[in-house]
Amino acid sequence: MRLLEVLAALSLATDLGSGFAPEKGLRTCVAAVAIARQAGLDDDGVRVVLQTSLLRALGCTAFASENAWHFGDDLAFQRDLHTLDPSDPESFARFGAWAGEARGAELRAHFVAIAATVGPQAGQASCEASRDLGTRLGLASEAVAALDQVAERWDGTGFPGVARGEGLTPAARILHVAEQAVLAWQGGGPAAALGVLDRRSGGQFDPGLVTMVMGAPDSLLAALSVGDPLGVVLDVEPPPRPTVPIGALGSLCEAFADLADLKSRYTLGHSRGVAALAARAGGLAGLQDEAVERLRLAALLHDVGRTSVSTSIWERPGRLSAGETDQVRLHPYWSERVLVRAPALAGLGPLAGALGSELQRRGAVRHRRGGPLPVHDDQAGPVPVGEPLQRVAARAHPFLADGARVRAAPGHADVLPRRPVLPVRPDLQFRPRPQRARADGLAVLDPRHGPELGARERVRYLPARAGRDAV
Numbered sequence: 001m002r003l004l005e006v007l008a009a010l011s012l013a014t015d016l017g018s019g020f021a022p023e024k025g026l027r028t029c030v031a032a033v034a035i036a037r038q039a040g041l042d043d044d045g046v047r048v049v050l051q052t053s054l055l056r057a058l059g060c061t062a063f064a065s066e067n068a069w070h071f072g073d074d075l076a077f078q079r080d081l082h083t084l085d086p087s088d089p090e091s092f093a094r095f096g097a098w099a100g101e102a103r104g105a106e107l108r109a110h111f112v113a114i115a116a117t118v119g120p121q122a123g124q125a126s127c128e129a130s131r132d133l134g135t136r137l138g139l140a141s142e143a144v145a146a147l148d149q150v151a152e153r154w155d156g157t158g159f160p161g162v163a164r165g166e167g168l169t170p171a172a173r174i175l176h177v178a179e180q181a182v183l184a185w186q187g188g189g190p191a192a193a194l195g196v197l198d199r200r201s202g203g204q205f206d207p208g209l210v211t212m213v214m215g216a217p218d219s220l221l222a223a224l225s226v227g228d229p230l231g232v233v234l235d236v237e238p239p240p241r242p243t244v245p246i247g248a249l250g251s252l253c254e255a256f257a258d259l260a261d262l263k264s265r266y267t268l269g270h271s272r273g274v275a276a277l278a279a280r281a282g283g284l285a286g287l288q289d290e291a292v293e294r295l296r297l298a299a300l301l302h303d304v305g306r307t308s309v310s311t312s313i314w315e316r317p318g319r320l321s322a323g324e325t326d327q328v329r330l331h332p333y334w335s336e337r338v339l340v341r342a343p344a345l346a347g348l349g350p351l352a353g354a355l356g357s358e359l360q361r362r363g364a365v366r367h368r369r370g371g372p373l374p375v376h377d378d379q380a381g382p383v384p385v386g387e388p389l390q391r392v393a394a395r396a397h398p399f400l401a402d403g404a405r406v407r408a409a410p411g412h413a414d415v416l417p418r419r420p421v422l423p424v425r426p427d428l429q430f431r432p433r434p435q436r437a438r439a440d441g442l443a444v445l446d447p448r449h450g451p452e453l454g455a456r457e458r459v460r461y462l463p464a465r466a467g468r469d470a471v
Ligand SMILES: [Fe+2]
Pocket: 270, 274, 302, 303, 359, 402, 440, 443
């Protein structure tokens, strides 16, 4: 299978985790490749641009907990942050609009107050996650390096603020232009796309690159309006096209799992833990090795759709509204939809979605008394792991198994006292008290890990220990 198919699925997950509709990453990739070709980059250079632009948001979940804490809705915050131009008063005046007029003004003040201290922390955590995940995914080393610069700016006022001007890689400079062109085009068509290039030339963008694009904009405009961005991305990848041996699929699925689990400080290692439990249960249920491996991979992927829901919802200990509960209930659907778009993972999508749906229903593992989980694998048929999963989950740490020891909490009812929406305080230090919390209403914190770790510590924790402590 082609590596690019897997990366495309991951791009869709990062779209959700950045507050955008699916395909924003794919469209950015198509536009970036068009600019790269216009600039005369060779195939190796184009490949770096392609991978960088496709996975621009690979670190999108690394600071989600802190963003939710500071700004109430990490998805709305990230969406606004992507289009924010601090040097443009009009752009800055729109920032925070998701929270309403009065609250938005408070959020802008809070943003200014913490930008110099928290901003670099956010940039470092995101870059570290991108670097780690990108390396494990087999990206070109130049693409991994460029991922450090996705939020930098030509004028040096970006994040983490360590590169500027000619010090930015060509891939990063092309990405900056392509991404803003896509977002502007989605809001206002070709005129808006070209307008943002003109306004931000010399500020966010390399002015030489903007001059080149504006001199012959047809190829960019054509790229912005393609009907099937996934098909185009797969077509424009230059040879040689990297492939993934079947045996290496597990490590790629672990990258998906870690991206999803970083979404909340209370789910660190959750997907790997569920996968380990599911594999053991599959063995106890007498499944063949191949079916056990499919179950393990699907379990690694079962919460990819978690990125679609704001961390302020995942981490809120109080009761959720009906609309918020629906968002939680829909996240397995998004897991499946992200996976089925990529030919390489499409076969695992329905199983991952069904497993995720079943595990979040009323603490399925805890309550089910024998009998198969109503999970169906297109290849293996019904998966009879209900009772074995219940047995192995009972011996595991509770955060690893959806619902294993946690009172079922559809709608996140009443295990914890309601915590009010956090006030905006310029002097706020992110230091939440340790507490039990549910993730999808089913998972809980392993008391040894999670809430007390900073964002960079959480990123570093995952590859080394996640899911291995308790199974
Ligand atoms: Fe889960």
